[in-house]
Structures are given as C-alpha cells and as structure tokens.
Amino acid sequence: MADRIGAGGPSLLFLTDEQLRQGIEAMYFAYRGFTADPDRILEEHGYGRAHHRAIHFIHRSPGTTVNNLLSILGVTKQSLNRVLRTLIDEGLVEARVGTRDKRERNLFLTEAGEKLERALSEVQRERMRAAYREAGPEAVRGFRMVLEAMMDPQMRRHFNRLKDGEE
Amino acid sequence: MADRIGAGGPSLLFLTDEQLRQGIEAMYFAYRGFTADPDRILEEHGYGRAHHRAIHFIHRSPGTTVNNLLSILGVTKQSLNRVLRTLIDEGLVEARVGTRDKRERNLFLTEAGEKLERALSEVQRERMRAAYREAGPEAVRGFRMVLEAMMDPQMRRHFNRLKDGEE
DNA sequence: CTTTTATGTCAGCCTTGTTGACATTCCAAG
DNA sequence: CTTGGAATGTCAACAAGGCTGACATAAAAG
Structure with a gap:
C-alpha cells in the first residue's frame, strides 16, 4: 500500500496502466452493446451501420448537404454516395436540389425514413436509458x-x- | 422550469430523449477517437482492427485458445483464422499445441508481437490517460x-x- | 468404436471502406 | 460571356473483414 502511494499518490491510481487498459476494454465491450440492438433491426431491412449513420445525422440535421455529412462521417463521397443512393432509391431519403446553391443536395428523411429512424433510435436510447438509470x-x-x-x-x-x- | 420538474423531476433530466441522444452521439464520436491512433500504426504494418483485437487479447491472456478468443471477439472461426494465419505467418503470434488437450492451440505473442502490442496500446493508453486526467x-x-x-x-x-x- | 469437440481450410458472398477517372452542373471571377 | 473551380454524381476496380456452408483431421470422451 505504501509503495502505491509512493508511485504517484492514491488520487492518481485511476491513471495506472492497468486502470487505463481496463478503460480500453470497457470501451470496446460497451461499443459492442451500443451497436447490437440497431444492428438487429438493420439486418431485417438489409441495411448496415453505414445506413444507420446516414439516417441518424440526416434526421438530426434535416436539409444537411452531402459535404456536411462527409465531414461528420469521415468517409469518401463514393462510400457515402453508395449508401445514400440505396436510401434514396428505396424511398427513405429525399435529396432536394439546393435553393441557394443548386449544386448542393439538401437531404431529408421521408416518412418511411423517419419511421426507421424512430425504430433504430428507440432501441438504442432504451439501452442508453437503462445504463444511465443504473449508473x-x-x-x-x-x-x-x-x-x-x-x-x-x-x-x-x-x-x-x-x-x-x-x- | 416548472413543467420540466412536472415531467419527471430534475434528478431525471439526464434521462430525457435529448440527453440520451447526446450520449449516443458522444459514444459514436468518442469511439472514432478511441480507434484513430492505433489505426494509424496498424496501417503502416498493413494490418487492420481485427489484427489489433487478436493481438490485444492474446497479450492479455497468454496461452489462450482459439475457442476462447472466438467467444470474446464474437466472430466466426473463419474470420479469426484468417487474421491468426497472417499473424502467425508473419511471426507475431505463436500457436503451440495444447499440453493437456492436444486439439487446442495455445496462442502467444512472439517478441515482435509484443513489440507491436506495446506500440498500439501505448498510443491508446495515452489518449485514455489524457481524457482521464482532464475529466x-x-x-x-x-x-x-x-x-x-x-x-x-x-x-x-x-x-x-x-x-x-x-x- | 463411435461421437463429439477443437481446429483448420476452401470457396464464395456481402458490406463498406478505398482510389482513380470522368461527367455534369453551376457559382463566381475575370 | 467565358472560363476556372467547386459540388456532386457515377463507373470501375480493389481490399479488409465480416458471413455461410462444406469438408478434413486429430484427439478427447463416452
């Protein structure tokens, strides 16, 4: 015990390599849980996490542009475009030509898109709520x-x- | 303010949908940061996150079996095998035939494997340490x-x- | 001896990331 | 008005790393 105090003081015990490693593993295992519920719903629809992310941030910022989405998601436009194309073709996302700048596309969820968004965020919020309540x-x-x-x-x-x- | 209290009391404000959604986004953005540093190192070596996960848990539990690793990582044996094959072929992991049960393979990091593990966990712990210290x-x-x-x-x-x- | 278990391996498929090349549209500067 | 560059779309090709299914082998267990 005395040597532990000598190693930095009890107030810094949360910075030991062992504590940090546990934090890393906690982050890894928790993220698995975090994505598990939406993944199940997405699979039923034939979508993946990339679709979820697009749906989430379009819901969050209706009318956002492709460029803004690219900056948030940190992927290439080709990757995002493939996902958006699917969502537009299947009627979950609407891309309206920009009013101010007609090169831009303003992205919106359709009613079907909003419905899937609600289903996805519902289960994810439920897990978050349970964890928050417990902690x-x-x-x-x-x-x-x-x-x-x-x-x-x-x-x-x-x-x-x-x-x-x-x- | 009065209606907020009426909606569940101030002690439950952390459970509003808005708070939960912010938690979800925090989790997403933080996980991006969490993986960013190791990803850079892995890329230099031509490896991916799957290799990192295998290396991490073999380092963590030297002599672990393939089955145990499968259970921790939650992937198929074909997926894991592809990753392990690479790591063994390139001399980062050693697979010894089990002593008690000769069907099992006990997995260990070689010196080169331990070296890469140190590099990966070093940067990840450093980010975790900075976040812990700040918070x-x-x-x-x-x-x-x-x-x-x-x-x-x-x-x-x-x-x-x-x-x-x-x- | 037969069954089960642990593991490896081959073939093929999917999602989602990448790069490169090129077309279109259209704002804005000259 | 013309042209340069920005925003976007699209096509092709490729890789990582998931998946399933099928099959082989060795060894433990019954």
Whole structure:
C-alpha cells in the first residue's frame, strides 16, 4: 500500500496502466452493446451501420448537404454516395436540389425514413436509458466528460455543434 | 422550469430523449477517437482492427485458445483464422499445441508481437490517460459504471473475468 | 468404436471502406 | 460571356473483414 502511494499518490491510481487498459476494454465491450440492438433491426431491412449513420445525422440535421455529412462521417463521397443512393432509391431519403446553391443536395428523411429512424433510435436510447438509470446522474456526467475528452478536436466541434443546435 | 420538474423531476433530466441522444452521439464520436491512433500504426504494418483485437487479447491472456478468443471477439472461426494465419505467418503470434488437450492451440505473442502490442496500446493508453486526467477520478468512475451497464451480459462476464485475472 | 469437440481450410458472398477517372452542373471571377 | 473551380454524381476496380456452408483431421470422451 505504501509503495502505491509512493508511485504517484492514491488520487492518481485511476491513471495506472492497468486502470487505463481496463478503460480500453470497457470501451470496446460497451461499443459492442451500443451497436447490437440497431444492428438487429438493420439486418431485417438489409441495411448496415453505414445506413444507420446516414439516417441518424440526416434526421438530426434535416436539409444537411452531402459535404456536411462527409465531414461528420469521415468517409469518401463514393462510400457515402453508395449508401445514400440505396436510401434514396428505396424511398427513405429525399435529396432536394439546393435553393441557394443548386449544386448542393439538401437531404431529408421521408416518412418511411423517419419511421426507421424512430425504430433504430428507440432501441438504442432504451439501452442508453437503462445504463444511465443504473449508473445514476453523477456517473452520467462523468461518462460524458470522459467521452468528450476522448474525441478528436474536429469531432468535438461536430459534437458540440449538434448539441447546441437543439438545446 | 416548472413543467420540466412536472415531467419527471430534475434528478431525471439526464434521462430525457435529448440527453440520451447526446450520449449516443458522444459514444459514436468518442469511439472514432478511441480507434484513430492505433489505426494509424496498424496501417503502416498493413494490418487492420481485427489484427489489433487478436493481438490485444492474446497479450492479455497468454496461452489462450482459439475457442476462447472466438467467444470474446464474437466472430466466426473463419474470420479469426484468417487474421491468426497472417499473424502467425508473419511471426507475431505463436500457436503451440495444447499440453493437456492436444486439439487446442495455445496462442502467444512472439517478441515482435509484443513489440507491436506495446506500440498500439501505448498510443491508446495515452489518449485514455489524457481524457482521464482532464475529466478527473470522479468522472472516470462514472464513465466506467455507464460503460459496464451498457454491455451485453456475456460481454460483461468476459470483461470482469479479464479484469479480475490481473488484479 | 463411435461421437463429439477443437481446429483448420476452401470457396464464395456481402458490406463498406478505398482510389482513380470522368461527367455534369453551376457559382463566381475575370 | 467565358472560363476556372467547386459540388456532386457515377463507373470501375480493389481490399479488409465480416458471413455461410462444406469438408478434413486429430484427439478427447463416452
């Protein structure tokens, strides 16, 4: 015990390599749970996580452009285009030619798109709600703080912009 | 303000759909950061996340079997085998025939394997350390609590078994 | 001896990422 | 008005890493 204190003090025990490694594994296993429920629904429809991400952020920012979506998702336009094409062809997403700049496409969910979005976010929120309830409000604040500190600066900007957009 | 209290009380504000959605987005963006640093190193070596996961858990439990790894990673043996084959062929992993049960293969990292593991976990721990330091010990406890509550029961069992194995 | 288990391997498919090349549309600067 | 460049779409090809199904082998278990 004395040597542990000598190694940095009890207040820094949460920074030991062992603690950090447990945090890494917790992050890995938790993310598996985080995606498990939506994955099941997506599979029924023949979609994947890429479709989920597009649907989520279009729902979140109706009328967003392809470029903005590319910046949030961090993939190539070809990848995103393939996903968007499917969603548009199957009537979940509508792409309206931009009013100000006609080169841009403003993306919206159709009624069918909104319906799938609700189904996906419902199960994901339910898992989050159960975890939040079990851990309590104080833990949730800590959870949010650590996650935000873990983001790349550019992702943090996107995160905060989305957050502040609907306060 | 009064209607918010009426909607469930101030202590439950962390369970509003808006709060839950922010938690979902935080999880998504943070996971991107979480994997970004190892991904860069892996790319230099021509490996992917699947190799990282195998290396991590073999390092974590030297002598583990293929079956145990399958159960932790939740992929098919064909998928895992492809990754292990590469790692064995390139001299990062050694597969010794089991002593007790000769059908089993006990997996170990070679010196080269341990070296890559150190490089990968170093950058990942560094990001985790920075986030932990910024958020503080209380936040880290909350972070861990929420993540653990978010896991599927089977993953939580794996997580706790790994955790207790090296206390 | 037969069955089950642990593992490996081959073939083929899917999603989702990548790069490169090229067409179209259209704003904006000259 | 013309032209350059930006935003977008599209086609082709490729790779990683999931998946399923089928089959082989060795060894443990009954």
